[in-house]
Amino acid sequence: MADVIDATHAGLRAIYFDNAATSWPKPACVAEAMSLFLANDAANPGRAGHRMAVAAEKMLDRVRKSLADFVRASEPSRVIFSSNGTDALNIALKGLLREGDHVVTTTLEHNSVSRPLEAMSRRGFITLTRVDFSPASCVIDPDDIRRAMTPRTKLVAMTHASNVLGTLQPIEPVGKIAHDHGARFLVDAAQSIGLVDVDVEAMHVDALAFPGHKGLLGPTGTGALCLSSRIAAEQILPFREGGTGGDSSSPTQPAVFPHLLEGGTPNTVGIAGLGAAIDFVNARGPSQMLAHERAILTKILEAIAALPKIRIFGPKSAGDRVGALSITIDGYSPQEAAAILDESFAIAVRPGLHCAPYAHRTIGTFPDGTVRISPGVFTTSDDVDTLVRALGEIAGA
C-alpha cells in the first residue's frame, strides 16, 4: 500500500475496523501537505497582506472550492469550515432554529444532532418529533416523515447513513417532503461523505454537515457545513462570533458567507491536509471507494452468516450500506468482545452505543449496544480473513 503511511502499533500491525469513528490510515499525501503547510505557509489567513498570509488564504480558498465542487454547492463561500461534524451541525441547528419552531428528526441520529435538539426542546425553545425506523430494514420511511410534518415544522434534520447500522437513508425524497412543507432540510453526512455523492441543490438539502476525518480521509479537527443557495445570510445566526479578518470596523459579525459563520482563526494546518485528502478521494473516486467497502462488507457478512452465535443487525446484504455493520456475539458483552479482538488479535472495533442511543433502543440493543465493524478504503481481504477467523474463535470459545 504505497498510498498510505505504513504504521504499526506496539509491533503489531493494527487491523483497523473503526473507520466510522475516524478513518485510518490516512493517505500519505495528507501528512505531507500538513507538514509542508506548517513549515512554509502557516500564517494567519485573511488577517494581513504579507505573502505568507496570502498563501494561507489561497490554500483555504482552494480547499473551499474543492469542497464546494464535491457537494455541488452553488458557490465556495457557502462552504463553512468547522472543527468537526458536530461543530458543523451545531452551527446549522443553533443558527437556523427560532423560538417556537417544530423540528422533525429520526431515531437514527447521532448525539451531535439529537442532543442539541433535545436540549432546545427541554428548555421549551422548540418542539420535536422523532420518527422511528423499521428494525428490519433500518431505513426511515419518507411517509413517516410526511406524517410528522406540521404547519409549524421549520426543519427536518436527518442522517444520510446510520453510524450504527451503515444503512443509507432516502434523503432526496425526505428533502422534497421538507420543501413541500416549507421547511429546511439539514443532513448529517458524517458516514456518507466521500462515498456517496450529494448534490445539495438537486437533492433538496439546505445544509449538509460533515467531518473531514472520516470518508474524506482528512485529519481530525476538520469539517464543514455546506449551505444551499436557498439559505440567505440573514436567515442564519452565527453560533460563534469573533475575528474574521477583513472588515474589523463592523461592530458585529459581517453578514456575508463564509465570514458570518467562521469567527476565529481556522484550523489551517488541518484544512491543508483535508485539501490533499479530497484530491486523493477525487482521484480514486467515491463510487470506487464505496464499491470497495461494500465488497469488504459482503465478504464479512457471508462469512459470519455461518457462525450461529453471531447476530447481525439490519439487512443481511451490503447493498444499501456504507461501511458499517453492527453485530453481537452470544456469551460476550460488546465491550468484552471488542476487548478480546484488540487484546488477542490486534483488531480495532467500536463497542457500545456509538453515540446513537435511540437507534439501539429501536433494534433492542440498549444499553449494552453492539460491536460495530467499520471497514474503510484501505481495508484488505487479508484483514477480513483475520477478522472472521477471530470472530469464529471467540464465538467458539
Next chain:
Amino acid sequence: MSESKAVHRSQPELARYNRQMLFSHVGVEGQRKLRAARVLLVGCGALGTTLANLLARAGVGHLVIVDRDFIEVTNLQRQVLFDHEDIERNLPKAFAAKEKLTRANPEIEIEAIVADASHANIEKLAEKTDLLLDGTDNFETRFLINDLSVKIGVPWIYGGCIGATGLAMNVLPKETPCLRCIFETAPPPGMNPTCDTAGVLGPAASIVASWQALEALKLLSGNRAAMSRALFSFDLWENRFQQLNVARAKEVADCPCCTHGEYEYLSGKFASATTVLCGRNAVQVTPAPSTTKIDFERIAVALQAVGNPTHNKFMLKCAFIEGTGDRRNDLELTLFADGRAIVKGTNDAGLARGVYAKYVGA
C-alpha cells in the same frame, strides 16, 4: 528540674508529649520540629490508620490524609481507627480518620481528602510537605510516590504487607536507593497476591506501619542520621526478621528514576488508564504495558476468595459485591490476557481502579 518538666509548666500545649519529650533524641526541640512538620499520607487502610494514629498522637503538626475509599466491615479487623458506627454513617476513610484523631489530639491540623492519588493530582497534594508516607495497596501508586519524592527531593517511607509478611524502606533522595533501584517496575498485573485475595493479619500491618511511623518521627524530629538505610523485611509466621543491605542497589540498578531523572510514573507514561466505556455502566482499566500474560488459572484460584470466577482462553469473569448499604455496588470484573479489565456496574473510574488494585493487583 528537667527541661521537659519546665516546658510542661510554661507551655501546657506540649504537656501531652511529655513521655515522648523525655526520650532524649526527641526532647523539646524535636517536639517543636514535629509541630512544624507537614506530612502527606497516601492511603488510609491498615497501614494508613496506624500511621495516622501514631503520628497524630505524636504531635506531627500538619497531616494530610488522602484516600478515596469508604469503610467496609472487612476493614475493621486491622484498620484501627474505624468502627461500626462509621460504616453506618457511610463515612469515607479519610473523614472518619480525621474525626477520630481530632478527638485524640485537637492541637494539630488534619486535612482529609477523599480522592484517588494519581499523576494528575499528587504534586498538588504534596505541596510544602516534608515527608511522603505510603499507606497504599498497590505498586503503581508507590512508584508514583517514589517519582515525586526523587523529583522534589522529599523523603518517603515505603511499607507493604500481606499475610504475616511485611516490607518497609526509607527512601532518602540523593542518598539512599529509591524503590525503582530495588524493583525496576511495578510487577505485572496479577503476579502478586493482594490482601483482598490472599489475606492479611492485623499485627503484620501494625508492625510495618509502626516501623514506618518511627522512621518518620526520626526524620521529622531532626534525627535523619538515625534513620534505617536497610530494607526491613519479616515473616512473622516463620519467625524471621531481616535487614537487607541495599546500599549498592543504586550503583547496580542504573535507575531510570533516581539516576536518569525519568519520572515515568509521575509523567503518566506508565500510568494505568481508565476509560468509561460507551454502553452499560462500565469502566475499562488498562494497566501500564507489560509483556507478561495473565495466568487465568492462578487468578481464578485467588478470586475464589470473593466470588465464583469463570474463564475461557480469552477472558476471566468474576461477579462480586463491593461495599454495603447505600454504597453497595454489584460489580463484574472481566479480565483479559494482557492485564486490561472491564469493571461492569460502575461509571466511577476511581472505584474501578480500586477494584483492580484489590483483586488483580498492580
